[in-house]
Amino acid sequence: MTTFQYLWKLIAYRPMRYTLNAVMWTLIYLAPIAPGLVTKEFFDTLTGHAKLDYGVWGLIALLMAAAIGRMMLIIIGFITDVNFRFRMSMLLRRNLLEHVLKQPGAQAIPVAPGEAISHFRDDVDQSEEAVSWSVDVFGLTCFALVSGYILIRIDAQMTLLVFMPIVLVITAAQLATVRLQKYRAASREATSKVTGEISEMFGNVQAIQVAGAERRVIERFARSGDNRRKAMLKDKLMGELLDSVFSNSVNLGTGLLLLLAGAKMRSGTFTVGDLSLFVYYLTFVTQFITNVGKFITYFKQMSVSLQRLTFLLQGASAKVLTMARSLHLKGEEAEPEHEVAAAAVAPAPLEKLEVNGLSYAYPDTGRGIHDIHLTLPRGSFTVITGTIGSGKTTLIRSLLGLLPTGEGTIRWNGVPVEDPGTFFAPPHSAYTAQVPRLYSDTLRNNILLGQPEAGPESLPQALHAAVMEQDVQHLANGLDTVVGPRGVKLSGGQAQRTAAARMLVRDAELYVFDDLSSALDVETEQKLWERMFERRREATCLVVSHRKTALARADHIVVLKEGRIEAEGTSAELLHSSPTFRELWHGDERKA
Known part of the structure; x- marks a missing residue:
């Protein structure tokens, strides 16, 4: 264009x-x-x-x-x-x-x-x-x-x-075109870099302090600021020169x-x-x-x-960029009715989710997952486990469409899922990532994310299922407590349980947990799974975990190694057949 x-x-x-x-x-x-x-x-x-x-x-x-x-x-x-x-x-x-x-x-x-x-x-x-x-x-x-x-x-x-x-x-304006565009591009690029560094510094304050890197970070930021000053000075001088002409x-x-x-x-x-x-x-x-x-x-x-x-x-x-779309302003046309109606249709209850030949490789390293086959019946509790770097999170993100489309097919009740990234969202599925993403807002808003409460009990029930109700009572302003950028005012376990409550407050057919319990103690994790089963008896769960509490409850366990399925079955079967699983099981015992 x-x-x-x-x-x-x-x-x-x-x-x-x-x-x-x-x-x-x-x-x-x-x-x-x-x-x-x-x-x-x-x-x-x-x-x-x-x-x-x-x-x-x-x-x-x-x-x-x-x-x-x-x-x-x-x-x-x-x-x-x-x-x-x-x-x-x-x-x-x-x-x-x-x-x-x-x-x-x-x-x-x-x-x-x-x-x-x-x-x-x-x-x-x-x-x-x-x-x-x-x-x-x-x-x-x-x-x-x-x-x-x-x-x-x-x-x-x-x-x-x-x-x-x-x-x-x-x-004069025509003669200055090339230089004007060059200076403006350099100015914008330098401004973007400075803005990006500010964002990174604010998001990694604790890491910078732990590493004792404050002086080096400030020096780097000063250099970027000086480069921005020079670029903007050239841009401004060029503009003033033209205005003078x-x-x-x-x-x-x-x-x-x-x-x-x-x-x-x-x-x-x-x-x-x-x-x-x-x-x-x-x-x-x-x-x-x-x-x-x-x-x-x-x-x-x-x-x-x-x-x-x-x-x-x-x-x-x-x-x-310029496609005509509604801005949803008063007096302006709304989106076509058929689009709204389509979004409001309830999904067909999940009877069986099938994954066949799912593969994805990261462009830079070539590592990823290869030829994954999974079947998740309704109400099942399936755990994906494996050592660090075995591809557990990659598998989850590929399934949910959070990575670019690779190879393989995904079927929901036998019907192919053409666009996983759009399909796997409430009310089809709800997902908790490995690293919770919280915002500098109230705890309530972090859980609801703009969703209206389904009823007076929906939020309390989600907090109870996420083993979060006691924590809320001890916060200064309860649910109206501001958690700070990325939830820095919460502990690691509280942040993960807040993410769990965010997921559980939404009705979905499939719940996906990516290493949810990594920052929880054994007792809290035990309560979380117990309450999860009480609240969602017919829910289908796909869980990434190496913790014994989750593995012992699993109907089916898939062991990954180097991006491929090494073994699968129940915990009892895998303790006899899979060296990798035995190492994970007994390693968890030693940590306990």
Whole structure:
């Protein structure tokens, strides 16, 4: 997609709003035409060259009316501009976020979260700015055409001096294109890096302190900050240089205009009213010339923003950014009813989940899982176990669509699952990751994540099943306690049980636990599984664990080694047949 196509598609998202905005700002920029003519008549009246007989006070009244009228137009213009700009920027962020959320977890974004925030914020704002300035340029162009026609009828030579700087402005902007884009790209890249480092530092405070790496981290951040300063300085200087060219070229035209006007007024071919009209219009022509230069600058910078936003799409077409979608604003069209209805249909109860030939290899290392076959009957409790690096988490993430599609098939009640990443979500399945992801919000909001409570007992029941009720009672504000970034105010066990409560508060056919009990003591883990079975008697569970409590309860155990199934069966069978399982079983005993 070219930059012009990108600009046009953003305009076409809400064409009526853009047109209304363009009309309003065209009227705002055309509004000075009338006061200019009134001003000319005012000075001609004072010098005895008036063509109209309104009198001085009549002309003053007209000027005041024109000023009030323009003020009202500007107020309306700001309203139309804000409404269009908001929808345009929200469309870009909505489409970008939707695309990111649909990607497998391992490929959601190709950069650090802090850098991604820079793309969402700065590059979207830059795109919005360029489109908005196109309205100003159109309105000022209309003013330039109308005022140019009026001025040419008075004196063509003088008019040429007024508009001559526009040639210098466009030439300067075109010559600076390549360097301008280079500096803007470097500035954005440096800003993204600094933002990413801030995010990483805040997310790893404890690790930095334990390693005693505060000084090294600060030095690295200082170097990144200095690089950003240099890149932004070049970008800013280039922008200021262009602005200087724009403004000084106008001043050159103004000086020539005054010199020539003096000679013409002595010869009697140019009145004081004519000079006042030229000077009055010159202010707005100056704005036109400057805005044309700025729009060209913004348009060039928009191409950099388009490249950076497209990079986040990771190979998807740039058309994804500008696809017309509902923003769910009051008075705007909603999503098609059939999509809402489809999302509301309850899933068929899980009778049997079949996994055949599931394989995935990480591109960098080639390691992963190979030819995995699993069958999970309804109500079964299946445990995936194995040594570190055997592929347990990779198997779970491949099954749930959190890794890019590899080989193999997945069937839900005999029906192939085409898109696991979309399918394996509540109410089909609920999942607790190996590392709980908590937010700096209340405990309640971390568990519900925006989901309305099904009833007054749904949240307490989930807390009880996750063995979390006693912890909540001891927190200062109970469920309304803010847990801090990534749940730093909670212990490791509390964080894992919070994640379990988040999963259990959602009704699902399949529950997937990835090493949930790794930070729990034996007694707490025992309670968790007991309550899980009490609460979800018919639920199908797939559990990653090497703990004896889970292994002893399992209907079926799958032992992985180097990404392949080494053995499977009950704990009693595997103690006789699998050396790996015996090592895991007795290793857990030794730890206990």
